[in-house]
Amino acid sequence: MELQVMVNERETGKKSLLKQLRRDKKTPAVIYGANFKPEAVWVDEKEISGIIKHSKTSVLTLNEGKKKLTAVIKDVSYDALSDRVNHVDFMKIEAKKELDLTIPLELEGACKGVKEGGILDFIVREIEIRTIPSKIPHSVKIDVSDLAIGDTMKISELHIPEGVTVLTPGDHICISIQAPRKEEEAAVTEAEAGAAEPEVEKKGKDAKGAPEAEGAPRRAESAPKRAEGAQGRAEAQKPADKK
Incomplete structure (x- = not known):
């Protein structure tokens, strides 16, 4: 109507x-x-x-x-x-002439992946179609009930009414069920920890070499004392002043 x-x-x-x-x-x-x-x-x-x-x-x-x-x-x-x-x-x-227009995608069903804690990413919400006026659908419904974590759905997998041609590229992903954020954060933490290990080892090597560097100044400090001793001996060997 x-x-x-x-x-x-x-x-x-x-x-x-x-x-x-x-x-x-x-x-x-x-x-x-x-x-x-x-x-x-x-x-x-x-x-x-x-x-x-x-x-x-x-x-x-x-x-x-x-x-x-x-x-x-x-x-x-x-x-x-x-x-x-x-x-x-x-x-x-015109009643019998094809036209191009955009129609919405609508989700239905309880998504399996979401029940498991996943996140439903609704990427493409509209598609472009070509059809005659009497065949224009109000929307295209997508049943997401069986989609699990890691699953995706492409435009080419949609159930399109007869007499309707989809102009949106079929390889475009319209829905993706992503892993829970906690799992993603844990994976990132592990990756960061692995990347930090070589740095810890490097610091350890630097730490072993530290005493030697600190000891150098102390050895240098003893040089003036030896110089003072030599000066004392030289003064003792000087002949007494003639009266």
Whole structure:
């Protein structure tokens, strides 16, 4: 079932007009497509936000007065600070003509690896597909129940509905079950300890050589004493002063 969306024509050319629309809870948008002159419109912010959240890939019927257009949401931009929908691109489509669009991946099932203490890394959350409007899936579901620690899943392993071609490279990994962080930290600690051993041995060798270095100054210190003794003997051998 197609969703109905009311769209309204808007003026263009000034940023102040866009700001005013957003202040009035209206989201600026544009409609474009093959052999179709682009139209600048606005939609109700609350209505379009709900559609984007729950049915972003749905086929929409855009109602502009008496005119009706079949379209899909091609792109959405958000405010960097508030995540508020900032602008929407609608693409006009034809019922029997293929189109390219992005759909989300959704996880289902209790992951075996997570139960064992692992971490599920959801790497790729969307894929690009090509299909006709009537075959557009809302999402592609991934059963992660049997994935254990160390397992991965590639795009090519996903269950894709009939009539849908995946454009995202099949060798891309979308899910990875990683080992628990404690095990990773223990492995890092062992590696660091192994790397530190040669340094300990080196310090030991330096320590053995230390007494010899310390002894050198003491031997040097005895030289002045020998010199003093020699000077005393020399003075004793001097002839007495003649009167």
